[in-house]
Amino acid sequence: MSKISTNQVIESTDTNRIIGNIDGSKNSPTVIIFAGIHGNEIAGVKASKIVLHKIKENNISFEGNLFILLGNMNAIKKDIRFENVDLNRIWNKENIHENSRNNDVDNSEKLEQMDIYAQMKEIMQQTSGPFYFLDLHTTSAPSVPFITISDSLNNRKFSKKFPLPVVLGIEEYLDGPLLTFINEFGHIALGFEGGQHHDEKSVANCEAFIWKALVHSKCVSKKNIPDFKKYQKHLSDLCCKYEFFEIIYRYEIKKGEHFLMNPGFKNFEPVEKDQLLAKSDDYPVIAGENSRVFMPLYQEQGEDGYFLLSKISKFWLNSSIIARRLKINHFLRLIPGVHKDLDNNYTLIVDPKIAKYMAKDIFHLFGYRRQIFKDDKFHFIKRDRKVTDLL
Numbered sequence: 001m002s003k004i005s006t007n008q009v010i011e012s013t014d015t016n017r018i019i020g021n022i023d024g025s026k027n028s029p030t031v032i033i034f035a036g037i038h039g040n041e042i043a044g045v046k047a048s049k050i051v052l053h054k055i056k057e058n059n060i061s062f063e064g065n066l067f068i069l070l071g072n073m074n075a076i077k078k079d080i081r082f083e084n085v086d087l088n089r090i091w092n093k094e095n096i097h098e099n100s101r102n103n104d105v106d107n108s109e110k111l112e113q114m115d116i117y118a119q120m121k122e123i124m125q126q127t128s129g130p131f132y133f134l135d136l137h138t139t140s141a142p143s144v145p146f147i148t149i150s151d152s153l154n155n156r157k158f159s160k161k162f163p164l165p166v167v168l169g170i171e172e173y174l175d176g177p178l179l180t181f182i183n184e185f186g187h188i189a190l191g192f193e194g195g196q197h198h199d200e201k202s203v204a205n206c207e208a209f210i211w212k213a214l215v216h217s218k219c220v221s222k223k224n225i226p227d228f229k230k231y232q233k234h235l236s237d238l239c240c241k242y243e244f245f246e247i248i249y250r251y252e253i254k255k256g257e258h259f260l261m262n263p264g265f266k267n268f269e270p271v272e273k274d275q276l277l278a279k280s281d282d283y284p285v286i287a288g289e290n291s292r293v294f295m296p297l298y299q300e301q302g303e304d305g306y307f308l309l310s311k312i313s314k315f316w317l318n319s320s321i322i323a324r325r326l327k328i329n330h331f332l333r334l335i336p337g338v339h340k341d342l343d344n345n346y347t348l349i350v351d352p353k354i355a356k357y358m359a360k361d362i363f364h365l366f367g368y369r370r371q372i373f374k375d376d377k378f379h380f381i382k383r384d385r386k387v388t389d390l391l
């Protein structure tokens with residue numbers, strides 16, 4: 001029998017970061033859900049509470065452990081995306097170290113980050129894993145639900161359980177998303193975008209996603225969930241299918257720039273080269289190539305105007321699985337101008353002259369993403385890695 005404790009599940013003044021947890025057995029999988037990392041995206045919070053309520057009401061028996069954490073609690077109360085800085089852009093080792101050294105942090109999101117990090121660490125010390133991290137979001141534009149992942153094979157395998165589009169490569173365009181940070185410790189981490197911010201359907205989408213994730217992580221058996229088939233069908237009926245996309249471009253809004261997306265774009269909508277997408281200080285912004293528009297910005301706050309996507313072929317996906325399993329990536333180091341970072345096993349340092357002739361695709365094929373320019377060199381970081389403890 002699983003012990004259930006749900007703090008203020010529905011009655012909600014939400015003063016606790018952990019809005020609910022279920023203790024199964026210590027040596028079984030643990031699902032950790034983040035809801036409301038962006039304060040104006042509360043569909044995930046609502047869905048989490050519904051799931052907790054149904055678990056309690058139906059006395060659903062758990063083998064695994066579940067923890068549901070609120071994200072930006074201050075911003076959730078104020079119904080804003082963030083107060084000082086985007087809480088989903090500050091996750092890196094340097095910030096964590098700096099926060100722990102600094103006693104007088106006055107930045108609202110840094111305080112949230114320190115608390116989330118401490119809670120996460122405590123949870124991971126209590127249970128043995130494997131750990132599955134889910135981060136629930138919504139978008140300002142209308143959208144079919146989709147999954148975002150760092151391109152590791154364990155992330156791919158888990159995201160295959162959902163009949164949804166999967167978007168790779170966001171970490172190459174954004175600094176400091178929470179899940180990219182978690183991935184660096186080898187854990188499975190899926191971002192789920194449930195639909196448009198204030199659409200009630202987004203809540204149902206998040207709920208169906210959570211139930212499926214709990215089953216596929218082997219936290220709970222599907223036979224214990226009343227109406228599990230209904231949740232399966234709900235996701236399958238969303239007109240989506242399991243396909244992979246890759247981000248190929250990000251439009252960054254500069255400080256002081258007046259950016260205005262043209263109205264009516266939907267997520268994943270195909271666009272043609274030179275098609276007018278937006279206006280920047282009254283100048284036209286056009287698509288650089290035939291692609292699909294992704295996360296067009298229809299809200300005040302945010303630095304990403306839009307992204308462009310291209311579809312990834314099955315051939316590429318399968319080739320990359322073979323290349324990674326056979327560990328052919330070691331040969332990359334034999335190329336002149338490419339060498340291993342002696343301080344980090346997962347990083348390749350590449351001379352920019354070489355990188356110019358080698359397509360980024362080659363590195364992607366072998367699972368290297370997150371291209372950083374440091375000390376006049378490119379750093380490519382491998383996404384597949386062994387599980388290690390947090391900092």
Ligand SMILES: [Zn+2]
Nearest residue numbers: 038041137138
């Ligand atoms: Zn978000």
